[in-house]
Amino acid sequence: MKADTTIQWEQKGKPPVNLRFFLKLFWTTFTLSMFTFGGGFVIISLMRKKMVVELGWINDEEMLDFVTIAQSSPGPIAVNGSLMVGYHLAGVAGALVATLGTVLPPMIILTLVSLGYKAVADNHIIAAAFSGMRAVVAAIVLQVSWALFKPLTHARKALPLLLFGVSFLALFVFKVNIMVVMISVILFSVVHSLVVIRGEEGR
Amino acid sequence: MIYLALFWQFFKIGLFSIGGGLATLPFLYKLAETHPHWITASQIGDMVAISESTPGPIGINMATYAGFQSAGYLGGVIATLGEVAPSVIIIIIIARFLANFDKNPTVKDAFWALRPSVVGLIAFAGLKLLGIVVYGQGVFNTQAALVFAILTVAVLTFKRVHPLIWISIGAILGMVFNVGG
Numbered sequence: 531m532k533a534d535t536t537i538q539w540e541q542k543g544k545p546p547v548n549l550r551f552f553l554k555l556f557w558t559t560f561t562l563s564m565f566t567f568g569g570g571f572v573i574i575s576l577m578r579k580k581m582v583v584e585l586g587w588i589n590d591e592e593m594l595d596f597v598t599i600a601q602s603s604p605g606p607i608a609v610n611g612s613l614m615v616g617y618h619l620a621g622v623a624g625a626l627v628a629t630l631g632t633v634l635p636p637m638i639i640l641t642l643v644s645l646g647y648k649a650v651a652d653n654h655i656i657a658a659a660f661s662g663m664r665a666v667v668a669a670i671v672l673q674v675s676w677a678l679f680k681p682l683t684h685a686r687k688a689l690p691l692l693l694f695g696v697s698f699l700a701l702f703v704f705k706v707n708i709m710v711v712m713i714s715v716i717l718f719s720v721v722h723s724l725v726v727i728r729g730e731e732g733r
Numbered sequence: 734m735i736y737l738a739l740f741w742q743f744f745k746i747g748l749f750s751i752g753g754g755l756a757t758l759p760f761l762y763k764l765a766e767t768h769p770h771w772i773t774a775s776q777i778g779d780m781v782a783i784s785e786s787t788p789g790p791i792g793i794n795m796a797t798y799a800g801f802q803s804a805g806y807l808g809g810v811i812a813t814l815g816e817v818a819p820s821v822i823i824i825i826i827i828a829r830f831l832a833n834f835d836k837n838p839t840v841k842d843a844f845w846a847l848r849p850s851v852v853g854l855i856a857f858a859g860l861k862l863l864g865i866v867v868y869g870q871g872v873f874n875t876q877a878a879l880v881f882a883i884l885t886v887a888v889l890t891f892k893r894v895h896p897l898i899w900i901s902i903g904a905i906l907g908m909v910f911n912v913g914g
Contacts, residue, residue, distance in 0.1 A: 566788050599827055602844065605747045605820030606754065606790030613824040625825055629817060636789020637813050640797035641806065643783055647798075651779075655908055662907015663782035664775070665866045665881040666899045669888045670785070671755055671859035678852040690849035697853030701759060702860065708759050711850070712749045719846030 545587060547620045552627050555619065558585070559612050559631030566608075573608040574600065581615055588615065608632055693718075735804045736811045742768065743796045743815035751844075752851040754784070754791030758858035761795055772799040775865050782903070785896040792816050876910040 545551050558580060566573040574597050581588045588596075596618070600610035609632055616628025650656045682690045697715065700706040742764060750757040758777065765774045772780070772795070784794040793813055800812025867878040884903060888894075 564788055599824070601753075602751065603820065603823055603827065604749060604751050605817065605823070606792045608790050609793070609817055609820045610824050613820060614828055617825060617828040622825060625821065625828070629821060633793060633813060633817055636787070636793045637797050637809065639787050639789065640783075640794045641801055641809050643787065644798050644801040644809070647779070647783075648802075658907045658911050659904040660779050660782065660907065661866070661869075661877055662880055662903040662905065662910070663900050664778035664862065664903075665877055665907070666884050666888075666896075666903030667778055667781045667785065668859060668862040668866050668881055669885040670896055670899065671758070671781075671855065671862055672885065673888050674755060675852060675856035675859050678855065682849050682852060689846075693846050693849040694853040694856075697850040698856055701854065701857040708763050708854070709745065709749065711854070712847075715846050715850040716844060719844050722846065 544619060545585075547624070551620065552623070555616060555624060556627050556631040559616075559628045560634060563608065563612075563632045564635040574611050577608075577611055577615065587619055592618065736808065738768075739771075739800050739804060739808055739812040740815035740818075742771075743800070743812045744818055746796075747792060747816040748819035750792060751847055752855075755855045755858060756851050757792045757795065758861075759854045762858065762861055764799070768799075768803075771803040774861070775869055778862050778865055781862075782900050786900050880906045880910055 545554075562573060562576055562580060566576055578590075578593050578597075582590055582593050596611060596614035600607050600614060603610050609629055612628040612632040613625045616624035616626070618624075620627070651660070679694065682694055693715065697711055700711050701708060746757055746760045746764070750760055758781070761772065761777050762774060765772050765777060776798075777795070780795055780798050781791065783798075784791045787794070793816055796812040796816040797809040801809035804811070863881065866881055867874050869877075880903070883906070884899065887902075888899060
C-alpha cells in the first residue's frame, strides 16, 4: 500500500479493528442489504451515504474507486462493494464479515419466498398475477438493454457495436454456449488491448 | 452429489456474470436447459419479479431459490456460497493490488470488450423473457402480449417510477386479463 493513501485513511478515522467493530460492520451491511430495494447501484449509493457521510470510515475518492471495481468485477455489485469496503477497513476478515452481512438478508428472504412460492404457484389467480409480473420484467429488461445500448452508439465506433451484435446473434440465432461467448470476448479483449497498447508504445 | 453440482454451477454463474444482476439471466437460461429440475425458464421470470420486489442481488436470489428448490435449506446456502465465492476470491486479489490496479492501463482496459458484449447478452435475456411471456404455453398468448405492450409503453414513458410499482401493476393486469389462463 502507498503511504499517502494510508494517511488519508487515518485522517478519516479508520476505526480500530476489534470485536465491536466487526459487529458494527456486520450490522451496517446487514441493514443496508435488508432495506435496499432495487439494483446494485442503489445499494452502492446508500453504502456511500452510510460509510462515507455517516460513519466517516472511507473517503469519497476511495469509495468511487470501490464502486468502479465493484461494477467491473464478476458477481453481484452489492457483494463486490461490501467486499471492497470490508477489506479496506479490516482485511480478509473484514471482507468476509461485510459479505456475510450483505448476503444473509436476501438468503433468508428468498428461502421464505421459495417456501411460499411452492405453496401458491399452482393457484390459478396467483399464476395469472405471476404472468403479468413476467410481462413487466420483460418490459423492464428490454428497457434496460435499450438504455445500455444507446451509449454504445454515441462513441461512433464500429467495434463496440460489432461486439454487441455478434454476442447477441451468437446466443439468439446460433445458440452458442454462453460460457464460450464470454471466454471468447475476454480473450479478444485482452489480445486487442495488448495489441493497441503495444502499437501506442511503438509510436 | 447435488451440493457439489449446485456449488459448481453457481460458481460459474458468479464468475462470468459481469455488469450487474441482469447479466446473470442468460446464464440462468442456460442452467434451466441443463438442469430443469432446479429452475425452469418461466420460474426465472417469476424470480426476477420477486428479486425486483425484495431486497438483494438477483444472482443471490436465484441461487437461493434454485438451491432450495433442488436440495432444501442446505442447497440454498451452498448455491449462494457458490455464487459469491468468485467475488470473494477476485475482489480480495484486486483489493490487495489496488494501488497498482488503478494505474495500470493494461489491467484496467483489458476487459473493455465485455461491456458491449454484456449489453448483447442482456438484450438476449429480455427477448427470451418476452418469448416466454407471449409464447410460454406453445401458443401465442394475445392477452399476455397486450399486457406486455401496455407495460412497455408505460415503462418507457414514466422512467422514474420504481420497478416495484410496475411489478404490482403487472400482477393486477395479469389477474384482470387472466393471462395465466
